[in-house]
Structure formats: structure tokens, C-alpha cells
Amino acid sequence: MFSNVRFSSRGASRLALLACLVLSPMLLLGQPQSTFAATNLALGKTAVASTSENADFGAALALDGNVNTRWSSTFADGQWLRVDLGSVQSFNNVVLRWEAAYASSYRIQTSNDANTWTTIQTITNSDGNVDDLSISGTGRYVRVESITRATPYGISLFEFEVYGNAGSSNIALNKTTSASSSENAATTANFAVDGNVNTRWSSTFADGQWLRVDFGSVQSFNRVVLRWEAAYATSYRVQTSNDANSWTTIQTVTNSDGNVDDLSISGSGRYVRIESVTRATQYGISLFELEVYSGSIQPTVQPTTQPTTQPTVQPTAQPTTIPGNCTTSTNIALNKPAYAWFYESKTSSPAQAVDGNATTTRWSHLWYPSGPANAWLYVDLGSTNATINRVRILWESAYAADYQIQVSNDRSNWSNIRSVVGNTQTTNDYNLTPITGRYLRINMTKKGTEYGYSIWELEVYGCNAGNPSYDPAPTPLTGNFSRVWVENFDGTSLNMNNWAYDNDVHVNGEQQQYTSNNVAVSGGTLKITARKETANGYPFTSGRIFGLGRQSFLYGKMVARMKMPVGEGYWPAFWMMGANINEVGWPGNGELDIMENIGYGNWTSGALHGPGYWGAGSAGGLVNLPAGQTTGAWHTYAVEWDPTYIKWFVDDREILSFTRAQIIADYGQWTYNNPKFFILNLALGGEYPAGYNGCTGNPLPAGCAYFGVKQSTVDSIVAGNGLLEVDYVEVWQKPAATTQGAQYLPLAQQEN
Incomplete structure (x- = not known):
């Protein structure tokens, strides 16, 4: 049984799957890009909406800090949601975490009496992902008012967040830091208090590592937030000191899971230190941010993933002289045919992992929480004489923890040339003993995050590559239909x-x-x-x-009366x-x-x-x-399903059709070459x-x-x-249906 993944169309797609399926890691619920001193003023406050779809989708669910619940309006225009902040508040950031039923255009408004409203920003081009708006305003009430619905449904928000200071500040921000060690010059201690989750401190690979911050004078605080990278401490101590010599442990954490640890903890001192007791991995420990808050605190909504880390190194354009079989070594994967088991949408195809653009295009595998760990991406270098001496992988934040770099000459028999276990980096660069092979594959076996996998750029350096083309598109099946099952x-x-x-x-x-x-x-x-x-x-x-x-059947005419x-x-x-x-x-x-x-x-x-x-x-x-x-x-209802098209019929009258080329060009991956x-x-x-x-x-x-x-x-x-x-239910097939594509083997992800 597979009750949590058996879905009928439309409704299941919107309701049962949105929080758990195909959202890209790039688009998932990132914390507002400012310092983390901001507090979500809307969290847990009173919410009122124009309508609610039913009792399961009430307005309060958009302010509960839980992205697995949501407010949803009825299916009508002019819907709105407002939050009562309890008193006049100033804010500088509004975040809307849309469900699939979103507003393509809408207004953000403020009011002090919930009657007279002032529009402070109008959005006209939302794409339904997370809208993170740098927008300043003041008022007791903040409202989002839909102008144009993007779908036939109403509008629906997982979370509506309004950020301001609310009397709280991160007293660790940009203060002086010290650490037991740093892995390298790019991961020193100061990066843990710079307010930027794209940088981090990372220790050497040893036990007993620590990080401390100096406030400059004795300070009182009531909250500590640790934003761990994948190399985290499962147990650690939070300590204070006035002289950096004598330390007092104010809390010991013994069960961290490596996500964001948000600790309600009161203390006082000039210094605060995080001291690792037990490492979760064979690496050291690493923090994107260490935050220490003073003042009136309200819990903030924690991000479910770290914001996307952009690789800082661009693909090498100029050839590099190297020893070995190649006089010069260039990126021989650049713009070559690339293939993947799956890709998330037409804007994240395998070709975008070898296009030389490491900042704005990428391949992205499917994502859902209980999704399989196995995935692969490979590139056709065009010749069995292609010599490979270096592989460089620029991961998006959804990286592989375990994977193998493999070569093959036939796409059936693969040989490992490098096995990677416990990766925590988003840039992997390997100099290899020169080896020849036509196809190079990244075979992913363990996810580094709860999401799928995504690669900005796969670079393969060497020489002697050919000039291959993508596999030819399949051809229509021939012959006459005969009934094979009834x-x-x-x-x-x-x-x-x-x-x-x-x-x-x-x-x-x-x-x-x-x-x-x-x-x-x-x-x-x-x-x-x-x-x-x-x-x-x-x-x-x-x-x-x-x-x-x-x-189960692959291709044919499927009929029911x-x-x-x-x-x-x-x-x-x-x-x-x-x-x-x-x-x-x-x-x-x-x-x-x-x-x-x-x-x-x-x-x-x-x-x-x-x-x-x-x-x-x-x-x-x-x-x-x-x-x-x-x-x-x-009536009889039928489809004619071919490797190159699908047509619908009612009483033998054709009523609808799509070609494989149409789907790939206008929608995404063609997933109709597998038995159903x-x-x-x-x-x-x-x-x-x-x-x-x-x-x-x-x-x-x-x-x-x-x-x-x-x-x-x-x-x-x-x-x-x-x-x-x-x-009755019948299956009619042409003779070639039993020999063409008899198993699920994804075809080229481009049409010729």
C-alpha cells in the first residue's frame, strides 16, 4: 500500500502534495535576507480573513509558524488576510509563503483601525514561490489583498510573516570572536556573527572545538540561536564568562538534530561560548550563524532549509597546461548532451548543468520528504578516447552527502573512479589519475539535506572529447493494434x-x-x-x-466502456x-x-x-x-499512448492530444515511457x-x-x-510495443 503517494489529479496535486513534493530547494522557505535580529511580529497574532475555504484552512494557520498548515480562501476574487499586531508596530520585511493557489498580483496594506487602509506596495508579477519583500511600514494591522488570482482556486498562504525588531536585538552581530580552530581562511570565526547565512565558521576535524563571542561588556540575554551547517554537534554546552577564563555552563544540549537550535535561555556575561561535546560527523563543527538576543523576544519562524548558497568560483574558461595524457585540459563537458533520471521542471533540465552558467541555471532532481536517495546525472563526452583528469561539481544547497564519480563507454557498465562519503561542501573539486571514457556520471546515493539534489555546474576537465548529439527522439510505433488484454x-x-x-x-x-x-x-x-x-x-x-x-502496461490503446x-x-x-x-x-x-x-x-x-x-x-x-x-x-473513454504522443478519445472521437515534444518544450520531463x-x-x-x-x-x-x-x-x-x-477495460497494442522501451529508461531531455 502506498496511501501517502496514491493521488488522483488536480486536488491531490494542490492539497496533499504541495508541502511535500516538487518545490525546488531554491524556492523553499528561506529566512528574510537581513540580519537575524528581526522578529516575526505576526507570529501567533490574531488573524482575520475575507473567507476561509473550510474549517481546516482558517486564517490563524497562516500565522502559526508551521509551513505544513495553511489558510485558504474560497474560490473567488478579492480575497484578503490581515494580521492584528496588537499595537502600532514598525516593520521592514514582509514574507508571503504561497501555496499553489496564489495571487499573481496583490497589495500590501497597513491600517491603525482596520477600516482605513494605506497601500504600501503593489506586486504585479508574483510567480507563486516565496515572496520576500523589503518593505517598510507602520501600523497595527497589515493586510495582503488579492487583485488577480493565478488559478481557478482562491488564494492560499502557508505563512504570512511581518518582520521588525520588537525590542529585541542580536547582540552578537559583528562582535569580536575567537575559536579553538578554523578549517581554513574562508571559514574563520568572524563569519559566524556576520549576519550572513551564506558564510560560516568551521573548525578542524577534531573533538572539543568551541566558538566564543565577546560583547565588549557584560550583557544580559534570554535567547541563543545556533544555525548549524551539516557538520554539527549532537551535544554541546552553552557557557558564559566575564574574563574568558572561568566559564559557567548555563545549558547543556544533548540531542541536537543539526537543524536550527533556538534556545530560550537566560544568562549574563561578557563572553558566550559554544563548546562541542559530541560531533555528529567525522568532520569538525560548523555554524552559519551564532546569535545571542537581548530584549523582549518573540520566537521567529525558523527556516526549513538554509538559503541557497551560490558558488563563488566560476567555471574555468581558459585551458590549463597539465602533465599526463593531455597537453592542455579544458572543460570537455561544456554544452555536451546531459541526461538525468529526473528533473524538476523545464527550467532545471540536465542541459543546464553543463551550460557554463554556474550562478543562474542548474539541474534539479525531484524533491519530496520521503523521496528516494538514489539519483544520477551524466554527460556524454562524445568519444571513448575522452581523457578525464579532473572533475568539479558546483552543488546548489541541495547537495549529495554520498556519491560516486563513474565512467562508462556504453551507459550500462559503470566503473567507480572516486567514491565520496560524508560530503558537506557545495563545491567538490577532484584531480584524478587520467582515465578514458565516453560517459561520466555522478551517481548520488545519500542526500545531504532533506531535499533532492541540484547542481549548478558539472565540469569535466581533460581532452580528446568528441562532438556528440543528444539521443534521437523515439519514433512512433508501427503496425496494427490487436487486443492483448481484456x-x-x-x-x-x-x-x-x-x-x-x-x-x-x-x-x-x-x-x-x-x-x-x-x-x-x-x-x-x-x-x-x-x-x-x-x-x-x-x-x-x-x-x-x-x-x-x-x-501493468507500456503503450497501447487503453479503453473502458x-x-x-x-x-x-x-x-x-x-x-x-x-x-x-x-x-x-x-x-x-x-x-x-x-x-x-x-x-x-x-x-x-x-x-x-x-x-x-x-x-x-x-x-x-x-x-x-x-x-x-x-x-x-x-460511452467508451480511451487514450492512444505512444512513445511520441498521447491522444484522448470519447466514443472513438479524438478530443485531445499532446506530443512528447510539446510536453518537453512547454511543461517539463516526459514521464510516459514506463509501465503503468x-x-x-x-x-x-x-x-x-x-x-x-x-x-x-x-x-x-x-x-x-x-x-x-x-x-x-x-x-x-x-x-x-x-x-x-x-x-469492460481493454488494452490494444501494436507489435513494437513489446520491444520498444520495455523498461523505464529516461530518454534524452531535449528534442532534436
Whole structure:
């Protein structure tokens, strides 16, 4: 079972996955770029909003310091959220951490009475990532007011933060420091108190290391913040002194996890020292920042990752004379074909790791918290005679802790030329004994952060490279279709060689509990029935079946003959998911929605969901049935799936299509060259239906019974009309489908 990664389209993409899937490390929740003396004045304060989607997305959740909760408005224009700071406050930084339903344009406003508002900044081009605004203002109330929604949904914020001093200051900032040791001249003690999280102090690789700060005079304080780099102390002491000789331990920490340690701790002294007791790694200890606060303190929202560290060294442009097999050594990977297992979006493809730009373009692997550690990126040097004597990797902050540098002449058999364990650096530079090989690969096996992997630039130095081109794009399959598999739903029970019950799924804000009792086979059809009965806290029961581990298919024409209930809030679907979901997660496995309906009798929809394009940004569309026809009658729904295109059909009428080239150019990675399994289900309510029928908010509008479900649909279910019926499911394939791309092998990430 994979309940936390089995998702239907749209709603799942927006709700269940946003906090845990495909956000880039570059865009994730960085602390405002000022000194850390600022306090989030909005944290835990009273919040009021124009509307809330439902009780689970109230305004207070945008001020709770938890990026796993959020405020979400109803699906309408003109929505706003305001915070009451409790008194007139001055601030100089506003941070908006948007969910996928964001405002592309909005106003930041202040007021002293919550009636008369002054606009202090208007944003017209938000991209829905974290908006970190350097903006000064004064007022008791601060409001964000949407002008233009970016999606059909409302607007939604994980966190709304307003930063000011609030009587607190970092008394360690830019003070004199001393340390037991420093790893090198670039990581000396002063970098731990410079207010810049792109610099750090790092000790030598030994026990008993310490860092101290001199305030210049005796000071009182009530908070100490340690922003650890990956080389951290699992246990350490915080100590004070008035003479730098006699030390008093005011707190001992024994269980640090290496994230930000924010300690409420009172003390007094001229000096504060951090003394390591136990190292977490074989390296020393390293701090991006040591902060000591005095004054009236409110906890600040801690960043979930350190802000992106830009590499300071640019790629070498001029050849360097070296000994060995090469007279001169240049970057032979520059602008060569590059390939990766996955890439996050069309703006983070493998080609961007070898384009010579180490500051603004990069390759980025998929990210989600429980995602697999394995990933790879390789470059084609064009010749088996290519000589390699140096490899330089400029990681973005999402680096690999463990990885291997490998070479191959055939992309199947790889030889390790360097194994790296316990890396904590974002620049790795290795001089190698010269070796030849056409392909050089970085094979990543352990993440250095909770995120995926990202490389600004992969440089391979040597000589004798060729001039390769990207692999040719696949060609369409040839020959005639023949039926290779059919499920006629004969007999009196579900064929468990083809299907399994998929009951443990609770996503998208849906209102049903799936059970096997709601699935039946009789009279030659599959019957999935929705019932108005409470189960596991949900007001309805329904059914869902899937073929993972039973039947999976690669390419062909996938057909189902179905009829479905009509009523606003029904959500039947016939769709496919990549069978490698447990290895690579969603959406890296690729989701193919053959037919999706939300209770309207005159239209259905189809979509593709992959890395960088999912939810409201998926590749798909709505399809109207011919006049006089209804989804409540029998129709065939199908896709024709080829290595080069996917086409949708209703009753053999083509209604939608995308080519592989279109997806790569306009959306991102093509993840439809791997076997996929079928899913059939009847959901009730949730975010996708609610976005159209308006059944959202608290209280719900008149005519609505539940989130995304109309009262008339409840009446339909009670009357026994909540039935999804499937006559058959068929797979038709061309002969070449069994020989072309028979396993998941990512193709070139560019079209020729």
C-alpha cells in the first residue's frame, strides 16, 4: 500500500502534495535576507480573513509558524488576510509563503483601525514561490489583498510573516570572536556573527572545538540561536564568562538534530561560548550563524532549509597546461548532451548543468520528504578516447552527502573512479589519475539535506572529447493494434489477478471512505456504489480498485466502456499511474488521467501530471460531449499512448492530444515511457469538484451539504443513484510495443 503517494489529479496535486513534493530547494522557505535580529511580529497574532475555504484552512494557520498548515480562501476574487499586531508596530520585511493557489498580483496594506487602509506596495508579477519583500511600514494591522488570482482556486498562504525588531536585538552581530580552530581562511570565526547565512565558521576535524563571542561588556540575554551547517554537534554546552577564563555552563544540549537550535535561555556575561561535546560527523563543527538576543523576544519562524548558497568560483574558461595524457585540459563537458533520471521542471533540465552558467541555471532532481536517495546525472563526452583528469561539481544547497564519480563507454557498465562519503561542501573539486571514457556520471546515493539534489555546474576537465548529439527522439510505433488484454468483469466477484482494493486513501479533501463492500461484479459489469453512511469519520462510503502489482502496461490503446452518476460532487475517474511509484514517487512516475468527471453530465476531462506540471498546471483539458449526450449513458473513454504522443478519445472521437515534444518544450520531463497500472474509483467531493460547484467555506453556501458536494447529490445517493458502472477495460497494442522501451529508461531531455 502506498496511501501517502496514491493521488488522483488536480486536488491531490494542490492539497496533499504541495508541502511535500516538487518545490525546488531554491524556492523553499528561506529566512528574510537581513540580519537575524528581526522578529516575526505576526507570529501567533490574531488573524482575520475575507473567507476561509473550510474549517481546516482558517486564517490563524497562516500565522502559526508551521509551513505544513495553511489558510485558504474560497474560490473567488478579492480575497484578503490581515494580521492584528496588537499595537502600532514598525516593520521592514514582509514574507508571503504561497501555496499553489496564489495571487499573481496583490497589495500590501497597513491600517491603525482596520477600516482605513494605506497601500504600501503593489506586486504585479508574483510567480507563486516565496515572496520576500523589503518593505517598510507602520501600523497595527497589515493586510495582503488579492487583485488577480493565478488559478481557478482562491488564494492560499502557508505563512504570512511581518518582520521588525520588537525590542529585541542580536547582540552578537559583528562582535569580536575567537575559536579553538578554523578549517581554513574562508571559514574563520568572524563569519559566524556576520549576519550572513551564506558564510560560516568551521573548525578542524577534531573533538572539543568551541566558538566564543565577546560583547565588549557584560550583557544580559534570554535567547541563543545556533544555525548549524551539516557538520554539527549532537551535544554541546552553552557557557558564559566575564574574563574568558572561568566559564559557567548555563545549558547543556544533548540531542541536537543539526537543524536550527533556538534556545530560550537566560544568562549574563561578557563572553558566550559554544563548546562541542559530541560531533555528529567525522568532520569538525560548523555554524552559519551564532546569535545571542537581548530584549523582549518573540520566537521567529525558523527556516526549513538554509538559503541557497551560490558558488563563488566560476567555471574555468581558459585551458590549463597539465602533465599526463593531455597537453592542455579544458572543460570537455561544456554544452555536451546531459541526461538525468529526473528533473524538476523545464527550467532545471540536465542541459543546464553543463551550460557554463554556474550562478543562474542548474539541474534539479525531484524533491519530496520521503523521496528516494538514489539519483544520477551524466554527460556524454562524445568519444571513448575522452581523457578525464579532473572533475568539479558546483552543488546548489541541495547537495549529495554520498556519491560516486563513474565512467562508462556504453551507459550500462559503470566503473567507480572516486567514491565520496560524508560530503558537506557545495563545491567538490577532484584531480584524478587520467582515465578514458565516453560517459561520466555522478551517481548520488545519500542526500545531504532533506531535499533532492541540484547542481549548478558539472565540469569535466581533460581532452580528446568528441562532438556528440543528444539521443534521437523515439519514433512512433508501427503496425496494427490487436487486443492483448481484456477485463470483462464476468462472474460474481472481482478478479484478484487483475485488481486489488485500494481502501486506505484519504486525499484531496474527499468525503468518502473507500471499502470493498462498495465494489461488486454482477451482470457482466463492475459496479462501484456510493452510499450515504458514516465510516471512519467520513459521511460517505464508496469504492476504488487498482492494478499495481497485478497488471501493468507500456503503450497501447487503453479503453473502458463506462456510465457514471450525474450530480455535482460525484468524482468518478479512469486513470493510470506509473508502476514505479514506490521507487520514484509522484509525479515522477507520471500520471495519465484517461477520464475524469466531477458530476457534470455534459463534459469530462483528461490530463497528464509529471515533474513541474501537475495540479492546476497539468497538461490537459475539458471536453464537451456532443449535444444531447450525457455521461450518465454508456460511452467508451480511451487514450492512444505512444512513445511520441498521447491522444484522448470519447466514443472513438479524438478530443485531445499532446506530443512528447510539446510536453518537453512547454511543461517539463516526459514521464510516459514506463509501465503503468489502471485505477477505477468513485470519489465524492473534494477540491476539484468544490472548485466548480462552489461548495466550500464555513458555513457552506445554500444548496451545499459537504465540501464539494451538493445537497441534490446527497439526495441522489440516498435514492440509490450513486453508481459507477464499467462494462469492460481493454488494452490494444501494436507489435513494437513489446520491444520498444520495455523498461523505464529516461530518454534524452531535449528534442532534436
